[in-house]
Amino acid sequence: MFRRIRCLMKSLLSARSGNAMMMVALGxxxxxxxxxxxxxxxxxxxxxxxxxxxxxxxxxxxxxxxxxxxxxxxxxxxxxxxxxxxxxxxxxxxxxxxxxxxxxxxxxxxxxxxxxxxxxxxxxxxxxxxxxxxxxxxxxxxxEGNKFHACLITLKQDGTTFQIGGNAHVIANCGLGALSCSDDAITIDGSATVETTSIAACGTVDVPESLQGTVTENASGLTDVYSDIPIPEPDSSTADQTKAKYCDGNGNKAIANLFPGKYVGGYTAKCATTFNSGIYFIDGGTLDLSTNATVVGKNVLFVLRKGAQIKLGGEGATGSITLTPMQAADFQSTPYAADADRLSQMLFMEDKTDETEPASHQINGNTNLNIEGVLYLPNGDVQINGDSGTTSKLCFQISAYTLDIRGSAYLRTLCDYDDSSLLGTSTPIVRLVA
Incomplete structure (x- = not known):
């Protein structure tokens, strides 16, 4: 019997037919x-x-x-x-x-x-x-994108558009700017003295080492913030104030008392001149306030049309010019009331309609020049020259096609940086860091 059991166990141990099933069952x-x-x-x-x-x-x-x-x-x-x-x-x-x-x-x-x-x-x-x-x-x-402010701005989009040279002295802590995307869009000679907190250009700049810390080159997003402001135009109700002679009286006692309206061929201040509040359309010619006469204009706006030019400052030290811009309330009784907020603070505006060549504008020294507001001259080449007499005790801003400050010019504007024109904002930066 035990023999038969041993044989059975040997047979079971030697059998191979169930291995696959066992492996599948186990696995x-x-x-x-x-x-x-x-x-x-x-x-x-x-x-x-x-x-x-x-x-x-x-x-x-x-x-x-x-x-x-x-x-x-x-x-x-x-x-x-x-x-x-x-x-x-x-x-x-x-x-x-x-x-x-x-x-x-x-x-x-x-x-x-x-x-x-x-x-x-x-x-x-x-x-x-x-x-x-x-x-x-x-x-x-x-x-955040950097916000660039400036009170001295050039609008031409190529070439060197903003130059300060000679012994010029510029105090503009409200900033300098150029929309030109070319190399040397702004150039400042080493002999010139410039005090500012910001210099921004679409292109590059060439400035003394002492100003390098204020420079932003290749700035994106710079624009002409005034380009879409509606420029006033004369209509049928606009008085034609053109005269052959504006001064009343003789010698040093002569005076000119001017009123808003259209002045064909410009106006030359040959005597003490008062511009009464309102809008003055200068149709061609030159608005010449460089004759050393005393000029006063409170709450005024000059619109330069048909290539009209301006000359400010004098050739002697006896004259003075005091000009302030219209406020929003001054436009309420005019056809431009709807745009009052945007037109307020504008002192000079240039209508470049149908103009193909830039107009030449000049600001001289040797006079007491106190102006406030914005000089918007998108078709104007502005040249500033003179000696230490060219100064302003008020906040004024120049936004012009080109700007050239040379000689012994002394230019000072008291605008705060944050209150000056917004030149543009660079593109913000966002990065996924984790």
Missing amino acids: MPALIGAMGYGVDTAQWYMWQRELQHSVDQAAIGGAWALAYSDDADYETRAKQEFNANQKITASFASAPTISLANFDGGTANSVLVTATATKKLPFTGLLLNQSATVMARAQARFK
Whole structure:
């Protein structure tokens, strides 16, 4: 009997026909587990990828909002971007946590967004009866575009357009600017003295080393901020004030009392002149206030038409010029009331309609020149020269086609930087940093 049992055991041990089945039976759990893990991994990766993309876009969107405005509702913008990129995880993702964070030594200069998504995976969720959580985090830094202000601006878009040379002395802490995108758009000789807080150009500049810290070259976004201001035009109600003789009286007692209207061929101040409040249309010729006569004009606007030129300042030291611009309230009874806010503070405006060649304008020294407001001369080549008499105790701004300050000219404007013309804003910067 024992012999028969031994034979049976030997037969069983020597049998090979059931090995494959045994191996399959033993390996099946591992195979099923590997397949389930693969499915779970793909599912988890898909959740993670969508959630990460959503927080990335949320951080970038919030950063762009703040890059354009300090007061922007960056949280709302970030949530909008997060929700717009949700699809697969939309039903089980948490609401994003959005906050400002410090980055690279800055303070509150980045947007930080985090979010989680929790749900059971197909295999491990069934096996362990537990949910899996994926987390995503994104951080985007932002930098506002630089705002460039200037009170002395050139508008020609190519070539060297702004020159300061000789022994000229310019005090303009409100800034210098040039829309020219050429090399040496602004040039300042080493012999000239310039006091300013900002020099910005679309192209490059050539300035003394002492001014290099104020320079921004290749600045983007620079524009002519006055280009779309409606320029007043005379109509049928505009009085023609042209005369053969404007001065009443003789010698030093002669005076000219002028009123708003159209002046064909310009006007030369051959005697003490008062410009009464209103708009003066200079149709051709020259508005010549360089004769050393005393000139006063309060709340006035000069519109230069048909190539009219201006000459300010004098050739001696006896004259004085005091001019101030119209205010918004002064336009209320005129045909330009709708544009009162935009026209206020304009002292000279140049209508370049049908003009193909720039007009030449000149500001001389040797007189007491006190002007306030904006000289907008988009078709004008302005030359400033003279000695230390050329100065202004008020805030004035020049925005011209070209500007050349030479000789011993002394030019001072008291405009504050933030109150001067907005030359433009460079493109903000947003970067995803984490």
